[in-house]
Amino acid sequence: MASDDRWLIRDARIVALTTPADPEPVDLLIERGRVTRIASRLEAPGARRLAADGRWLIPGLWDQHVHMAQWAQTRGRVDLSATRSPAEVLERVAAALPTWAAAVVIGFGYRSAGWSTQPTVSQLDAITGDRPVVLVSGDAHNGWLNSAALSLLGVAARDEVLDEAQWFPVWARLGELARDPAGEHTAYADAVRDAAGRGIVGITDMELADGVPAWQERFASGIDQLRVRIATYEDTLDRVLARGLRTGDPIAGTAGRAVMGPLKVITDGSLNTRTAYCCQPYADDPSNRGTLNISGAQLTDLMTQAHAHGLRVAAHAIGDAALTSALDAFTASGAHGSIEHAQLVALADVRRMADLGIIASVQPAHLLDDREVTHALWPDRTHRCFILRTMLRQGVQLALGSDAPVAPLDPWLAMAAAVHRSPDAREPWNAAESLTPAEALAASTDGAGAVALGSLADLVLLDRNPLQAQHALEPQDVHERQDDSAAAAALLRGLDAVVTMVGGRITHAEPCLDLH
Incomplete structure (x- = not known):
């Protein structure tokens, strides 16, 4: 991921955070992954140019x-968020089973703390049969597996959900189930x-x-x-x-x-x-x-x-x-x-x-x-x-x-x-x-x-000032x-972000941007 050598950002408004910043638009020169010059007007022959057009510039977000693996894969899992009982979770799983392509069905997002009854393996077995099913709680601290999934992962038979020390080693192994390297690469990308x-x-x-x-x-x-x-x-x-x-x-x-x-x-x-x-x-x-x-x-x-x-x-x-x-x-x-x-x-x-x-x-x-x-x-x-x-x-x-x-x-x-x-x-x-x-x-x-001056060129350009609604009270x-x-x-x-830059390299840019 080599950085682009030089960028000249024109007419950007620097958002003041923990240190003051000039409220007027300025030009910034990016070289070797850092901000090397800031002035009201700069010339940098040979540098690539980004027209900020008065947009707001902040440091990159962390x-x-x-x-990351769980996040990348979440969009390919049965959505169990907002379910209010084991019965509602089971309804969503039953609805997903006929069209679910993967051999192992994985769901995510149930939150059982407010449920009047807690889920059981036998309940899940009754609707899934021999097809392995793993359901992950919304806080990722427990997992509701059917008997087929428990067996596949080498976990002793049980009727309760797995949590904490019993659950985390199992969670770490979910990537082993019916691995699809091409699909994983796409999900991460x-x-x-x-x-x-x-x-x-x-x-x-x-x-x-x-x-x-x-x-x-x-x-x-x-x-x-x-x-x-x-x-x-x-x-x-x-x-x-x-x-x-x-x-x-x-x-x-x-x-x-x-x-x-x-x-x-x-x-x-x-x-x-x-x-x-x-x-x-x-x-x-x-x-x-x-x-x-x-x-x-x-x-x-x-x-x-x-x-x-x-x-x-x-x-x-x-x-x-x-x-x-x-x-x-x-x-x-x-x-x-x-x-x-x-x-x-x-x-x-x-x-x-x-x-x-x-x-x-x-x-x-x-x-x-x-x-x-x-x-x-x-x-x-x-x-x-x-x-x-x-x-x-x-x-x-x-x-x-x-x-x-x-x-x-x-x-x-x-x-x-x-x-x-x-x-x-x-x-x-x-x-x-x-x-x-x-x-x-x-x-x-x-x-x-x-x-x-001297900042790492991890930068974000925004269409609006994120602090424009900052209140005046203490x-x-x-x-x-x-x-x-x-x-x-x-x-x-x-x-x-309109533009995101990491180390002087643009990693995201909206089509409206003038880059040349």
């Missing part, structure tokens, strides 16, 4: 938490092209499989439009250490666009499977506080090993008790990294995160899905969920993402959810925890700030300006 169209220049890929050889193969096949940080898990950590890779090291064969990412550790479960590990029990089950997938001592040992070998750690923690355990391990090990999700947070732990320099890698679109189930299962702690403003105010760095396929790979949706915490006409959920549009955008650009007054936040969110949701 999604800091993606399961489409997903990466769509991401570039939304202004995404980079992702952190949290896929469970060994991502280094997989991404080397994708880059070699021409799927090279994104920067990728490749996470590893405990079961593939030995391979990473054997390769001598540290976080940030470039991956051979990717022209430096793919680098080693963090060690990912899933310390607890999720709200929708009632497995997020909490300090207090779930409202509907006094005996259940969720599931801690790894003890504090084991987590500390694992973080210590990662830190000693130059790897950052991304610790999944959705429940407040899991987050406390993860922070204890960060403290004891000296490791650096992030809390992934940070959905339910003990207020005392916010300051600990800030003091330790731990990033809150959050997915705001989840709050749109989890509002009702939170009030049902955590009614006494809803005020401590998705506390974005509290974390930012106390000095915690925010990094936004999607957790695709749990939410769409769409940074504008994530930003809109962070700004106006409601998907519909209802009042925002905990409006005081909203971000301003500028804050949400800054948390989506990998710390780049405004485009400036951030702490956000609860008084719901109409403004709704307008700002609507604007953000309606944005897509």
Whole structure:
């Protein structure tokens, strides 16, 4: 993915984020993948030219938490979203079976936390017979398989769904079922092209499989439009250490666009499977506080090993008790990294995160899905969920993402959810925890700030100013300006990239653009 040598961008308006920017249109010269000159008028003989015509320029967007294989394949799966019971899921599967071409039927998107009864293998067997069927929950923390699929994947017969430690090894193997290399390549190519169209220049890929050889193969096949940080898990950590890779090291064969990412550790479960590990029990089950997938001592040992070998750690923690355990391990090990999700947070732990320099890698679109189930299962702690403003105010760095396929790979949706915490006409959920549009955008650009001299030429050109609905009130007054936040969110949701550039190479351009 070699960058184009030189570009002259004419008449672009730089959007001010964390640093000031000239409000008037300027010209920018791109050379060797960086912004080398900015002025009101530039001449650059021999450079290719892009006429911005007064459009708005921002740093390229990052999604800091993606399961790329699952996201790429989601569009080829039975859609189970918005189902309200096992019976509704079974109806959709039964309707899909006659026309489903693949030998193994895979569905995605059911959310069982609010169901009065939980699904069983025998229910699925009754409509599917001997044809293997795998259904993945919308939060990806459990799987509902029929007996044929259990047998195919070598899982002992059972009548319950698989979740957490039982489920994740199975989820990682879904790609083995009736592999279609050509179809997989097309799915990845489409997903990466769509991401570039939304202004995404980079992702952190949290896929469970060994991502280094997989991404080397994708880059070699021409799927090279994104920067990728490749996470590893405990079961593939030995391979990473054997390769001598540290976080940030470039991956051979990717022209430096793919680098080693963090060690990912899933310390607890999720709200929708009632497995997020909490300090207090779930409202509907006094005996259940969720599931801690790894003890504090084991987590500390694992973080210590990662830190000693130059790897950052991304610790999944959705429940407040899991987050406390993860922070204890960060403290004891000296490791650096992030809390992934940070959905339910003990207020005392916010300051600990800030003091330790731990990033809150959050997915705001989840709050749109989890509002009702939170009030049902955590009614006494809803005020401590998705506390974005509290974390930012106390000095915690925010990094936004999607957790695709749990939410769409769409940074504008994530930003809109962070700004106006409601998907519909209802009042925002905990409006005081909203971000301003500028804050949400800054948390989506990998710390780049405004485009400036020396900036990496990972750039996005927009038809509209994403901050034009930025309200005049101070951030702490956000609860008084719901109409403004709704307008700002609507604007953000309606944005897509006109041009996306990665390292000086255009990875997406609308046909209307004057490029020569």
